[in-house]
Amino acid sequence: MNVDLDLKPIAVYGAGGFGLEVAMLIEQINAVKPCWEIIGFFDDGKAKGGRVNDWAVLGGMEDLNTWFSPLAVVFALGMPGVKRKVIGKVNNSRLTYPSLIHPTVICGSSKHVRIGEGAIICAGTIITTNVDIGRHVLLNLACTVGHEAVIGDYCSLMPACNISGGVTVGEASFWGTGAKVINHAQVGADTVIGAGAVVISDIPDHATAVGVPARIMQRTPSMATIER
Numbered sequence: 001m002n003v004d005l006d007l008k009p010i011a012v013y014g015a016g017g018f019g020l021e022v023a024m025l026i027e028q029i030n031a032v033k034p035c036w037e038i039i040g041f042f043d044d045g046k047a048k049g050g051r052v053n054d055w056a057v058l059g060g061m062e063d064l065n066t067w068f069s070p071l072a073v074v075f076a077l078g079m080p081g082v083k084r085k086v087i088g089k090v091n092n093s094r095l096t097y098p099s100l101i102h103p104t105v106i107c108g109s110s111k112h113v114r115i116g117e118g119a120i121i122c123a124g125t126i127i128t129t130n131v132d133i134g135r136h137v138l139l140n141l142a143c144t145v146g147h148e149a150v151i152g153d154y155c156s157l158m159p160a161c162n163i164s165g166g167v168t169v170g171e172a173s174f175w176g177t178g179a180k181v182i183n184h185a186q187v188g189a190d191t192v193i194g195a196g197a198v199v200i201s202d203i204p205d206h207a208t209a210v211g212v213p214a215r216i217m218q219r220t221p222s223m224a225t226i227e228r
Ligand SMILES: CC(C)(COP(=O)(O)OP(=O)(O)OC[C@H]1O[C@@H](n2cnc3c(N)ncnc32)[C@H](O)[C@@H]1OP(=O)(O)O)[C@@H](O)C(=O)NCCC(=O)NCCS
Pocket: 158, 159, 175, 176, 177, 192, 193, 194, 195, 196, 197, 208, 209, 210, 211, 217, 219, 220, 223
């Protein structure tokens, strides 16, 4: 492995489509300021030693937990429950979890915005001020997060979601593409907000809400089970 000494080694956990997008994000960070050497992917569902695009598959969770040298890792997993479960299995003290912020992201001063470790903030996203973004949160392409919003650990917001001012989103909430919420609503933990939904009232923990305005729907446990 030929790692440039000026660059920090980084690996992406999750070699699916979103993993490729995260690798692209890292390359775009590097294009502005070289920081990272992508050494490959970890993924329990791919053959160790194979390749995904230009990168090696370095193994799965066992290989990550026995990795021998300091390594930054980012978890490219969209489903919050899966992300939380996978991260809960990591026990290698050599690993660190940088937050990755695309160069086009507009964000208030770091004095007033906290972005937790492992967060992935994709191109075109805007975060204003007095915002708290938890650990391993994903804000996918072109999301907006308004003043005093709080987004809990492991949440994943798909492209073009809009979180208005004063909103609180609990841990591990999944937001489908284009979902939005009016100011000061409280959205619970382990919730699913459907693509295109407009949330205008509080949503309790574990609920799934869809439509305009968003209404809580009854769901079979299929997808919920996959997520958790
Ligand atoms: C909300 C969601 C998770 C529900 O998934 P599901 O449990 O598999 O639901 P189903 O597809 O079985 O649909 C159940 C019902 O809800 C309706 N429904 C599902 N998603 C909806 C949505 N986003 N808005 C409005 N209605 C929706 C369906 O039309 C169906 O209605 P019916 O019972 O009257 O026929 C899913 O539809 C969704 O919106 N996912 C977001 C995916 C996404 O944005 N991915 C981004 C990738 S980058």
